[in-house]
Amino acid sequence: MNKVLDIPRVNAKNMTDKEFFYGHKACAGCGGSIAVRLALKVLGERTYTALPAGCMSAVGFIFPQMAFNSNAIITTFPGAASMASGIAMGAKALGQKDFKTVVFAGDGGTADIGFQALSGMIDRNDDVLYICYDNEAYMNTGIQKSGLTPYGTQTTTTPAGKNLPGTLTHKKNLFEIIAAHDIAYAATASIGYPQDYLNKVNKAKHTKGASFIHVYASCPTGWGTPTETSVEIAKDAVDCGLIFLAEYEDGEFKLNRNPKEFASIPDYLKKQARFKHLSDQDIEIITEHRDKKWSRMRKHWL
Amino acid sequence: MNRPKNKEYKFPTHIDDYPTGPQYKAGFLPETNAGWRKVRPVVDHEACVFCLRCYLVCPDGTIFKEDGKIKIDLDYCKGCGVCAHECPKDAISMVKE
Amino acid sequence: MKTNKIFISGDEAAAYGVKLCRPHVIAAYPITPQTITVERLSEMVEKGEMDGEYMHVESEHSAISVCMGASSVGARTFTASSSQGLLYMAEGLHYASGGRYPIVMMNANRSVALPWSIYGDHRDSLSLLDCGWIQVYVEDAQEALDMMIQAYRIAEHKDVLTPMMVNLDGFILTHTYELVEIPDQQKVDEFLPAFVTPNKMSFEEPKNLAFSSKPDDNTEFKYQQNQAVLKSIDVIKEVDQEFEATFGRKYHDMVEEYRCEDAEVVLVAIGSVCGTVRVVVDKLREEGMKVGLLKIRFMRPFPEQEVKDLAKRVKAIGVIDKDISFGYEGTVYTNVNSAISKVENYVYKSNFIGGLGGRDITKAEIEDMFHKLYAGLDKSREEKVEFFSLNVETNE
The missing domain is CATH 3.40.50.970 (Thiamin diphosphate (ThDP)-binding fold, Pyr/PP domains)
Known part of the structure; x- marks a missing residue:
């Protein structure tokens, strides 16, 4: 495993000027497209990109408009990880060297329908970087609940009303489930902290075998936020502790950011139409869940 | 070429003009996205300190560096305003089209 | 060699x-x-x-x-x-x-x-x-x-x-x-x-x-x-x-005709059952019956031309299907029938459904199919889709 110090840092000043995700039809202010664009700039030209059904594939490959400026392919919804494994293995078998295969899949494509293939890919330790851009619902089909939709979220399949507060379940512990495979490298990130994300993609790029990044990526359309606040809201989520920045490598968890004090959860929630309906009691449930999670992480990951 | 440019698409008139199966040139862009925009970013180069925050966070990658300045490819900018909102120097303003 | x-x-x-x-x-x-x-x-x-x-x-x-x-x-x-x-x-x-x-x-x-x-x-x-x-x-x-x-x-x-x-x-x-x-x-x-x-x-x-x-x-x-x-x-x-x-080995393209040159009645099948049909064809030929086998090798693309060529020459065609499209007929039959419908002459047809879930298709059963096809020729049997190897009586 490469240590961070050994890898030349990539930042806005020294990253390639070349754009690899360009002219796409994502909504204005799309957080997912920031995650895809930045990762591809870190990974560079010799990259194979695989994307399952989802926003990023839907907006990138509308014939004849081809928005990926390097090799890219749409996979079946459940088959992103396995198709990427096939690409990596096929290219290796053909004698190709010095390339990376990357997946960009949404939260539903990763934590729900694509999970089995992802688990297999990590189990085989195939040389693939799997990036899950998490906008907390099935956005491409019109905002339905996924396994990573947090408690209280209003979606089109978890409407909030007199009887229900929207989504009843908390987010799956995706990062820890992935780490439990004893993967070489896994991390969480947020487009609200772009440099941290770049560092993690860069680290994964230099990891041989399977690696995984769970990046929090805002969706102004699905969340009901102004387009210009996409990066800010993804930062707010981290600052209020609902999203955490961590890594797993060499069998150890590491909490990258451990604030003394969290920013306000209600302030974060109230900026978004999807949470507008939440009662004080709901916010209490969300806060309790955050505190439990953090006390566990602080106990074991520091 | 750092970013793909808008290209003309020759509409097929014969079946053989189509690619064999769904495969096509990477980065082929017959359409622009300029029509989506209601407001456009305007950079105040006096105020800009070239920190590249806007370049980093643009969802469409339309901000680029040229001669030590920030430029915007208005063919593909959708006018989301992330650049202006994130600018630490308020050097970008969004003006009506 | x-x-x-x-x-x-x-x-x-x-x-x-x-x-x-x-x-x-x-x-x-x-x-x-x-x-x-x-x-x-x-x-x-x-x-x-x-x-x-x-x-x-x-x-x-x-x-x-x-x-x-x-x-x-x-x-x-x-x-x-x-x-x-x-x-x-x-x-x-x-x-x-x-x-x-x-x-x-x-x-x-x-x-x-x-x-x-x-x-x-x-x-x-x-x-x-x-x-x-x-x-x-x-x-x-x-x-x-x-x-x-x-x-x-x-x-x-x-x-x-x-x-x-x-x-x-x-x-x-x-x-x-x-x-x-x-x-x-x-x-x-x-x-x-x-x-x-x-x-x-x-x-x-x-x-x-x-x-x-x-x-x-x-x-x-x-x-x-x-x-x-x-x-x-x-x-x-x-x-x-x-x-x-x-x-040095040949597989006869889309289909293989077995003793079909002068055949009046032909069974159509896919896969290994063709081996058993060949044996029955040989036996019935010895008994003087003009029977043959059309082994369909490719189901897609479908050998439409080959089936039509055969249909122009024969009087009856039976299709063995080790499958059933519920509520209709066997899938091989549907495809064969579609090709037959494109020739002008009348051909008596029947569909034999069996061999499901590993049940053997016996020589006796195949022989019976040929006899049923002959019965169709003298109008004593209707064209039909038939489960041929049921072990019990039915309400039909």
């Missing part, structure tokens, strides 16, 4: 055939009765007899996905499945043909649950007839091996670029041992050129693959795909001829 013959099962014959084709990537998931094929292939990889990468995938869906991924960078791929596994792949089967990835697959024909049955019939592959794959059904282990080699030539042909499924009857072929000739590797290398495709990602010529098309273009892509499968008819013939010239 020196020959290298060994005593192996149909599954093993398929494995030997695949090995000779030097695939870059093999991805498969175990399922009875296909498993022996992938066990043998993994042994060959372990022993260093093969250079390919063997991928231990966690499902059939991933097996086909891995193959598509590898094919999308220009690698030759192989997978194998059966029954439930094939159905679990179904999404990928359509995806692979639409994507024009010439993957070769061995399918061990097996019944489909429910009720559970590990034994053979054709309901798995025939229910996926419309998935855009070329489908061939073989009759013995030698044909299984040889068709693997032919399959790569056909599938990877520049005008075809379509995946191909080689079907072997579960247990009857997969687990039966026969003496099989293993072709010479050098000859196979000469017969089968390296896989070249325009439909791939590369760093020299970066591409976006598997895109979405709007209504403006979708029909054109589907037309193109249909033309490719139709075009494979010529390629199948060409490859079979060249195969005969190289290896």
Whole structure:
């Protein structure tokens, strides 16, 4: 495993000027497209990109408009990880060297329908970087609940009303489930902290075998936020502790950011139409869940 | 070429003009996205300190560096305003089209 | 000529055939009765007899996905499945043909649950007839091996670029041992050129693959795909001829006619049951009956011309289906009937449904079918779809 110090840092000043995700039809202010664009700039030209059904594939490959400026392919919804494994293995078998295969899949494509293939890919330790851009619902089909939709979220399949507060379940512990495979490298990130994300993609790029990044990526359309606040809201989520920045490598968890004090959860929630309906009691449930999670992480990951 | 440019698409008139199966040139862009925009970013180069925050966070990658300045490819900018909102120097303003 | 013959099962014959084709990537998931094929292939990889990468995938869906991924960078791929596994792949089967990835697959024909049955019939592959794959059904282990080699030539042909499924009857072929000739590797290398495709990602010529098309273009892509499968008819013939010239064995293209020259009554079948029909044809011929067999090898593309040619010459055609499209008739029958309807002369037809879930189809039953077809000729029997091997009385 490469240590961070050994890898030349990539930042806005020294990253390639070349754009690899360009002219796409994502909504204005799309957080997912920031995650895809930045990762591809870190990974560079010799990259194979695989994307399952989802926003990023839907907006990138509308014939004849081809928005990926390097090799890219749409996979079946459940088959992103396995198709990427096939690409990596096929290219290796053909004698190709010095390339990376990357997946960009949404939260539903990763934590729900694509999970089995992802688990297999990590189990085989195939040389693939799997990036899950998490906008907390099935956005491409019109905002339905996924396994990573947090408690209280209003979606089109978890409407909030007199009887229900929207989504009843908390987010799956995706990062820890992935780490439990004893993967070489896994991390969480947020487009609200772009440099941290770049560092993690860069680290994964230099990891041989399977690696995984769970990046929090805002969706102004699905969340009901102004387009210009996409990066800010993804930062707010981290600052209020609902999203955490961590890594797993060499069998150890590491909490990258451990604030003394969290920013306000209600302030974060109230900026978004999807949470507008939440009662004080709901916010209490969300806060309790955050505190439990953090006390566990602080106990074991520091 | 750092970013793909808008290209003309020759509409097929014969079946053989189509690619064999769904495969096509990477980065082929017959359409622009300029029509989506209601407001456009305007950079105040006096105020800009070239920190590249806007370049980093643009969802469409339309901000680029040229001669030590920030430029915007208005063919593909959708006018989301992330650049202006994130600018630490308020050097970008969004003006009506 | 020196020959290298060994005593192996149909599954093993398929494995030997695949090995000779030097695939870059093999991805498969175990399922009875296909498993022996992938066990043998993994042994060959372990022993260093093969250079390919063997991928231990966690499902059939991933097996086909891995193959598509590898094919999308220009690698030759192989997978194998059966029954439930094939159905679990179904999404990928359509995806692979639409994507024009010439993957070769061995399918061990097996019944489909429910009720559970590990034994053979054709309901798995025939229910996926419309998935855009070329489908061939073989009759013995030698044909299984040889068709693997032919399959790569056909599938990877520049005008075809379509995946191909080689079907072997579960247990009857997969687990039966026969003496099989293993072709010479050098000859196979000469017969089968390296896989070249325009439909791939590369760093020299970066591409976006598997895109979405709007209504403006979708029909054109589907037309193109249909033309490719139709075009494979010529390629199948060409490859079979060249195969005969190289290896000395011929499989008669789309169909094989057995004693049909002057036949009045013909049974049509696919797969291993053809062997039993041949024996019955020989017996009845000795008794003076003008009977024959039409062995359909390819169900897609469908041998429409060959069936029409036969229909013009005969008085009755019966179709044995080891499958049933519930609420109608057998799928082979539907296809044969459609071709027959395009000839002007009247042909008496009947559909015999049986052999489901591994039930034997006996010589006596086949003989009975011929007699029923003759009965149709003198109008003493209606055209019908009949389950021929029920063990009990029915309310019909």
